[in-house]
Amino acid sequence: MSSKRKPTNTKWSHEFDTLRRENLFKNPPQDHSAYPLLVQAISPHIESFNEVFREGGLVTKAIRDIGTKYYLDGDERTGPAGKNVLSIRVKDVVVQKAMLPPSNKFTTKRHIFPAECRERHVTYRGRMEANLQYKVNNGDWHSFTRDLGQIPIMLMSNKCHLEKNSPDLLVQRHEEAEELGGFFVVNGIEKIIRLLIVNRRNFPMGILRPSFKGRGAAFTQYGILIRSVRPDETSQTNVIHYLEDGNCTFRFSWRKNEYLIPVMMILKALVDTNDRAIFEGLVGLPGSKATKNSFLTDRVELLLRSYKHYGLYTKRKTRAFLGKKFRIQLGVPDTMSNYDCGTEFLRKIVLVHLGNVDVTEAQDNDKFKMLLFMISKLYALVGGDCCGDNPDAVQNQEILLGGFLYGMILKERLEDWLGTNLRLVLRDYLRKTPGNNFATQEFAKQLPVRLMGRTNENIGQALEYFMSTGNLVSPTGLDLQQVSGFTVVAEKINFLRFISHFRMVHRGSFFAQLKTTTVRKLLPESWGFLCPVHTPDGSPCGLLNHLSHKCKIMTKSVNASAVPQLVVDLGVVTGSSDIDEAVIVTLDGKVLGWCTPKQSLLIADTLRYWKVEGSHNVPKELEICYVPRSQGGQYPGIYMSSSPSRMIRPVKYLALDKEDFVGPQEQPFMSIAVIEPEIVSGESTHVEFDPTNILSILANMTPFSDFNQSPRNMYQCQMGKQSMGTPGTATRYRSDNKTYRLQTGQTPIVRAPLHNDYGFDNFPNGMNAVVAVISYTGYDMDDAMIINKSAHERGFGHGTIYKTKKIDLSEGQRSRSITYMKKAFGFAPGDEAKGRQGGIDEDGLPFVGRLVQDGDILCCWHTVYVDASGALKNRDGVTHYEKYKDGETAFIEEVRLIGGENGSDPLSMISIKLRVPRSPVIGDKFSSRHGQKGVASQKWPMIDMPFSESGMQPDVIINPHAFPSRMTIGMFVESLAGKAGALHGLAQDSTPFRFDEENTAGDYFGHQLMKAGYNYYGNEPMYSGITGEELHADIYVGLVYYQRLRHMVNDKFQVRTTGPITKLTGQPIKGRKGGGGIRVGEMERDSLLAHGTAFLLQDRLLNCSDYQKSWICKSCGTFISTQPTVSAYANRRKGTGKVRCRQCARKIEGALGSGTGETWDDGHGQRWVGGEDTTIVAVPGVLKYLDVELAAMGIKLKYNVGTA
Amino acid sequence: MDFDDDMILDQGPAVTITEAGDNFVNFALQKVDLSFANSLRRVIMAEIPIMAIDLVEIEVNSSVLPDEFLCHRLGLIPLVSKNCTEDVEYTRECDCDQYCSRCSVTLSLHAKCTSNEIMKVYAADLLVDHDRANPWVGTPVITDAEGKGTVICKLRNGQELRMKCIAKKGIGKEHAKWAPVAAVGFEYDPHNKLKHTDLWFEKSIAEEWPASKHAEWEEPAQEGERFDPDAEPDKYYFEVEGVGNLAPDQIIHEGIKVLQTKLATILNALGETKEDAGERFLPDDDVDMGGRNDFDNGYTTPGYNGPSYGNHGRATPYGATPYGQSGY
The missing domain is CATH 3.90.1070.20 (Hypothetical Protein Ta0175; Chain: A, domain 2)
Incomplete structure (x- = not known):
């Protein structure tokens, strides 16, 4: 049926297309997405991941590069003679899609879909298996399979159930209709591997870097750098350095160590050549122009001459020499000859892009030619014939794709497993059972199961660690300049932010620490590839770029x-x-x-x-x-x-x-x-x-951005990503920690056609507001904005926050299975009746839809043990309660009971989604799409708002002073266009660069306004709502799309008069959460002093802090020797009210004391006389603490107490 | 000014209705001063009592809309409020405990979708309890041809709404749902003869400023006519468009009534000032001038005769300052 249907239209106009969009939403297409541009935007992520596991993909190539590993048995200290050789290699690696484990016997639906992983806070992963082959000596290859754990799988990739799913199917699988994929679900969190900028591959770059000089004696700033990339996308950087004497050194880094080799040695090792061939390769045939260039000829001559003392003339000798030097580093078996080892060196390290496995002579010749070219370029660079290449320019950069990085890590783990890990296990095995050797039956039986089982084969775990932390644990460093920050959370605050994550390109965290700002510069080379507007300001400025939308x-x-x-x-x-x-x-x-x-x-x-x-x-x-x-x-x-x-x-x-x-x-x-x-x-x-x-x-979404001062467009790119919008429509199947949602989102009247192409109408991000630019009450000073109270009451800017609270009773336990069960949800036997009072159901879980306030019970649990029959029993009869601890009222939106994959574990984890309604309050932040942010300062009654002749009142009032210095003319134009669009029912095209000096935007929209009977310039006479009098000036009113930003006072306010204190010092605690104070620090103190505001100073530093009244002895001047007296006749609660100094008092020995004065009792049965010269003083609490601390060191503080 | 005016002056304020319909009335108000005209506008917008759903008791809501969202939507549904000024009490002034038929109207909503089609719940699905102040008050306003009214919510198979909505009387000052109008058109001096405003222009006012709708009702300034600095506006063009709760004429009438009541209250209070001032002069609830009372009870510094903020638990002994109460 679906095949007969017309394919889904993917062409979009700039019109509202409300019905078409609504229809798409109601009936998601069954063929393909209606928004191909969105699919294209994230495709590098998915395609790069697909490359890893496809047939003949990166893994296959990596396995070929890893090759066969050889191990010898017998005593390590003796030579290779007479030992058995074990050869082992990975034949292939198979990754399955996410499936339930066989231990689950409860369902026939074996697929695990990503939505389930999000809800269960687990990782979306599939099992990986390796087919291994081994042989002993020259026997036959034997195969066996090992399980390598479960690896995280990228959504919508070729290992994902969602690959090529139609929007309709995606909706059935609890995803967004326009789910894009390209990220991973790790512990329920959506993670994405950042795109990183790396040096352009396989291109010898001339580098002028003063820090090269520090590499050693005679080093200069000149070098040629080539990032050579193997077919499996791993890379090896080779550098040729120019030395002061004109010589060249080949440098590379291997397993995080750097090595230097004379470049001649590499040349000679690659091919059978002679000095003349090298000379001609570098300079040219005799008689050519370059031979007259004595700068070049001198240096080439030196290059050739200085190599003589090595005495290595043939390829065979040179390779053997190299092999001898590097056999430890390369980890080759003892049986390998030095010559082969040298070949291996060239294969693995020198210009690997030209030949990587089974290197042929032709390939070695290619490497030779390339090296010659590099040397020529280096000499040209030194001689000033050419300039250096700028490694900070996009010209010499490329992108390290997430999937490729994933493949690189996978390769390294595999190699590590087969190389290092297995070696250790075999050595251990041989040591423990010296009688065994590789040729025995016993070994053949043990290797595939026992011995391999001892290796650390959980590669899935390593990859999951990488995905969840973004940290790279690697013995080689993968030729990258950083070890952390590779992954980021793809936050779904709103759709703009989400989509930006996939277009984000980072220069590398190494450059973030760099003091020079040259790497951050916007260079003309990036035209069309990296967006000049979309970069954050502040520390990541210029390092975190975004791809242009057509790139x-x-x-x-x-x-x-x-x-x-x-x-x-x-x-x-x-x-x-x-x-x-x-x-x-x-x-x-x-x-x-x-x-x-x-x-x-x-x-x-x-x-x-x-x-x-x-x-x-x-x-x-x-x-x-x-x-x-x-x-x-x-x-x-x-x-x-x-x-x-x-x-x-x-x-x-x-x-x-x-x-x-x-x-x-x-x-x-x-x-x-x-x-x-x-x-x-x-x-x-x-x-x-x-x-x-x-x-x-994003930058394309800023209307008329060509009219704005450039930094304002940058700010909008930031604020668009912070606005409270619509993160998605599948919110029911998500359990993000915190999401924001705008209740009353609208489509902007003024928008670029790309708005439709990218389907942003599916995720409204703000609302059209009638904005008057007027200084009306003074409450709009300094970027404050006034909101019409009635507009607010009708729903302007209303939003919601969803928070998810996870309650895991098995936290810290090894397994969820019933045998490890310590706690269970629900009431302890006998407590069931308490449920309804606490507002929770009999099962101990909250009612959906219930309102919760600070201190309300969310759920309850009790301790359990497993009795002989395998049932859970409670012993103590105590019910424990989990409470809602937040000042704001919330509603229970969803309660999720989270089970395990086996389907047999008892319930030990729930997650509760709470809904916090957040209608705008004074102090909430709003912004237009032109970097004009402001804080709501008043909800002004409708009747007091200024109004136009037709009775229209603005929803928002902003101050005219927001414009002159910021020059956001685009906002004016949007206001005009919005007004005209609303009057005529048009969607206005706001693409930048559409107007010019001849056809101005003001004229175009001005005429539309004129047609609608409005003033050409967008002004309107307005009346004061308070007096009804016409205002002296006409007011610029129009429609501007406003975003509500997620920064809300309710999450930020911090106020305190009195409150909790730290026990030790008596000073207020810090932090907003606990109701602490804001520190009046040294600089604040300085300014209070400078202003001479002594009362304020005392108030802040003493009265509102650790003000204490304390007894002190006037005669000995100390706090610590005073003590309250005790009397049998005293009021029990108040005590005697007398405090005496123990130090100044005299002990009364015997029944009767000598001397005069009132006696007192210290509460330990000892009676004293004297020490009466005490008084109360007001001091900071820390002073007493200091006194005590000093006393502990034997230092006495003495205070002279006078009268004020 | 001219003799025509003097004649009307004797007759007091005059109203000329220019256009009227089921939902709107446009009229010119003459011979009143600006403050009066504006007062009428303000009163119409903010102080005419009408009915709106104020309290919702939700029994079941399995729709996709959260409770508070649904309640907000319900609140904004216009309800017939004819004569509610007289017939319905304010709940706060009623003798009943919570709400009763004298101060409220109960509307119940019960909808459940049982088919695979998406079901729409309309304002017409609200069932009005017959026990109410008069036979029409509280009925949802329905103006569309199908007689369904506003869409409240959409339901999918198996979803259900069951709730009791209590409509109460209130004024627009408190919440926009109690406003009988969304906006009131108000204009005077269409030719700007009084020069209250300074119309900005690049070339000429005539070219750039479109003529007002009411320009033809008044003579433009004649060539060479002298500007009279003492002239006052005296003709105001109102455009009142109701939301549907009240007919446009009722809106105006009610507005004037409210205005009269307010004035009467002041007069009344002023008349009694000699005997017992102070007490009586406090505004009572009905004619609450503020609507913004919350501004006044702002924060007062503790320790200065203001309300004291008690010390909770482990608190700094702020109360025990040299200028406060001693806690020792």
Whole structure:
């Protein structure tokens, strides 16, 4: 039936389309989403994850890279001779979808869907199994399978039940109709792996970095850095350093240690070569221009000469030398020869993108050529012939995708398991049973089960740890600059915030600590790839960017296999650079050949034409970076990339009038006109489809943002994400800690067409308000805003907060199963009758819909033990209550009983969702979409509000002073457009850059207003609501979309006159939660002093703090020796009221004392006389505490007490 | 000013109705001063008592809307309030304990969806209890052709609403649901002859400022006419559109009545000032001037004859200051 239905329309207009949207909501499409742009926005996440587990995907490639591990038996201290060799390898890894464990015998529906995981606060994960193969010596391969635990699965990926589900099916599975996926559910929380910026792969970057000098003696600031990426997306960075004497050193980091090797050694190890070939490779044939460049020739000569003392001339010798030095680091078996070990070194470390497994000679030759090119570039850099590449520019960056990182970690865990972990287990085994060796039957029996079982094979747990903490535990560091902060919670405060998480790109937390701000700069290279507006202000400014909404990230390599032949056909010479002033041509970091500068332009242009045309098998997504020759500019050449992780974006290719994709590396060398009139004939090759393409999704939602001062648009991007909106429609199946919901959301009248394309009408984020710009009462000073009381009463800005409280009785216990049960929900026997009084049901759980206030009972439980029959019994008859501890009244929205996966565990966890209604109160924060935030300062009665001739009153009054300094003209335009739109029933297009000096926005909307009988400029005469008199000035009134921000006074207010104190000092406690005070710190104290406000100072520092009245002895001047006296005749409650100093008093020995004065009793039967010179003084409590502390150290404080 | 005016002056305020319909009346009010005209406007908006649902006793609500949301919606449903000024008591003034038929109307709502179709619950589904002050008060206002009224809620199969709504008398000052109008159009001096306002313009007022709806009712300023600084406005154009609780004429009548009562109360109080001032001058509930009383009982500093805020539990002995009570 569904196949006959017309496919769901995915084209959206900028109109309201209310009915269409409503229909989509009521009848979710059964074919595909109506919002393809949304799907596209998150696709890099899902596609990158899909790459990991698909057939021949990253895991398969990783396994190939890991290869076979070899272990020897026998005594470790003896040589390899005569020992058995165990070879073991991973054949493949299989990941299952989320399923119930076989131990659950209660249901036939075995799938676990993500919604269930969210509700149960567990991880959405699937079982991973590895098929292993092993052989002993040269025997046959034996296979066995091991369970590697459960790994978190990305939603909507190819391992998820929701993959390719239609919206209709998604709704049935308790998801959002427009569920996007791309995140993980970890312990019920939605987590997403951040996109990270890393160096562009396989491109040798010339780096000028002063810190290179600190690497050692003779090091200079020059270096060539290449981040070489293996097919499995793991990377290895190689650097060639330039030394002061002109020599070059190859540096790499392996397992977090750095190593330096003369670059010549690598060259010689790669291929059988001679000095002449290297010289010619670097300089050119004899007689070419470069040979006259004595700077270059001198250095190459030195390079060759200085290597002589190693005495390693052949490839074989060099490799053996390298192998000998690095065999420990590489962890190769003892049986491997030094030569093979050297080969292994080159395979694993040197330019791994050119050959990684089963490296052929041709590949070694590629590596050799690339190294030569790198050295040439380094010398050019040092000689000033070219400039350094900027690693902070998008040009030299790419994106590390979440899925790829996930795959990298998985690979490393696998390698660690098979390499390190198994080694330890085998060694242990051999030590304990020295008689056994690998060739025995016993070993063959034990290896697949017993021995493997001893290894730490729970890779799922490691991945879950990574997802939940974002911390990377890695022996290699994965060639990354940070170890934490890889994952973030995809908060669903509102839809804008949620969607932004997927478009967020972080520069890396390493750069956050950097003192220089150069990395944060907005560089022109990022045009069209990273949004210039959408970055937070404050500490992450410029480091946390967002992708432009048209920017895509490649997740697969495109097929560029035809390109090498094509360039040869176009005149590229593959042999060596035997052309004068040859320009290099590379593809994915592989040298294809050389050509003349003149040819290079032609080649680049031809390839581009072909790629846009789609002919000659040149893929459209191929990046062809043509760097022309220049005086000290970037190193010339044609650098083509077909690799994944690149950013690309669509622009129009003028020659064919077709869509072309450009990348960040090529863009700086292209002439792309922003708008059609800007096209310069003969120069421009491309034109933007739309200037708004450079903005992120959120920045595109700011209406008329081109009219605003730029920082205001940045603020809006922040505030849009903080507004109380509609997080989703499947709220019933979620149990987020805290979510916000706007009850009376509307669609904005003024919006960009993209608003519909991204389906934001499904998640309203604010309301249209009639806004008057007028200074009316004074309550609108300093960004305060006045709300019409009646508008508020009719529902303006009403919202709700949902909080989920989890009550877990099995907390801290190993298992949920009945044998470990200590507590159970419900009343202890005999207490059942108490239920109704406390407002909870007989089962000990709260009634749904009930109102709870501070101190009300949420649920109850009692302790249990398991008796002989296996039933739970209570012994003590005591019922324990869980209480609601929050000042605000709330309603019980949902009560969830949470079971386990086995279906047999008794109930030990519930979660209660509470609903807190939050209608706006004075002090709540609102904002327009132009970075104009304000706090509600009054709910002004309707009759006192100013009104227009037709009786219209504003919903909101803001102060005109909010505008001059902030220059948010966009808000004025929105106001005009909103007013005209409301009058004519139009949805107004607010796309930026649509108006210009000839056709102004004011004119366009002014005429609409005129048509509706209003003033052209949007002004209206208004009357004072209080006197009825016409106001002196006409007022600018219009409709502006207002957002209610989630910052509410109810969560923030902190006020105290008296309240709880800390016991020790008597000073107020800190923190809002406990009713503490706000500290009057040193600086506040200073200003009170400076103002001479002595009374205030005393009030704050003493009276409102630790004011205490204390007895002191005037004669000895101490607090600590005073004590109240005791008398048999005294009032029991008040005591004698007399306090005496024990130090000044004399003990009365015997029945009668000598001397004069009243005697007193100390309560221990001892009688005293004297010590009467005591009095009460007011002192800070801490002073007495100080006194006591000092006394403990043997220091006495003496106070001289006078009279004031 | 001219002789025509003088004649009308003798007859007191005049009302010219320009347009009227079931729900609205537009009229010009003449020969009153601005404060009176504005008072009428304010009273109409905020102080005419009408009925609205104020208390909801929810027995069952399994709909998707939370209780408080539903109650808010119910409150805003307009109820017929004809004659409720006389016939219905304010609950706070009624002799009954909670509410009774003299001070309230009970509407009950019971709806359950039993089919697979989405069921809409309308204002017409509210059942009005017959025990009420007069035969019409409290009936939901229904103006649509199908006679269903406002949608309250939508129900899905198995969802149910069962609740008792108590409608009470109140005024718009307290809550917008008790306002008989949403807005009152009010204008005077359409040609700005009095120069109360300063119309901003770029080129010319005539071009940029659209003429008011009521411009044709008055003569524009003549060329060279002298500005009279002492002139007062005296013709006010009202546009009153009711929500449906009261007919437009009733709204005006009630408004004037409320205004009269307020004035009478003041006169009454002023008349008695000689004998027992003080006591009588306190505003009583009925003519509460504020509606914003909550502003007055603000925070007062403890220890200065104000209410003392007791010390709770482990508190600083703030009361025991040199200038407060001693607690020792």
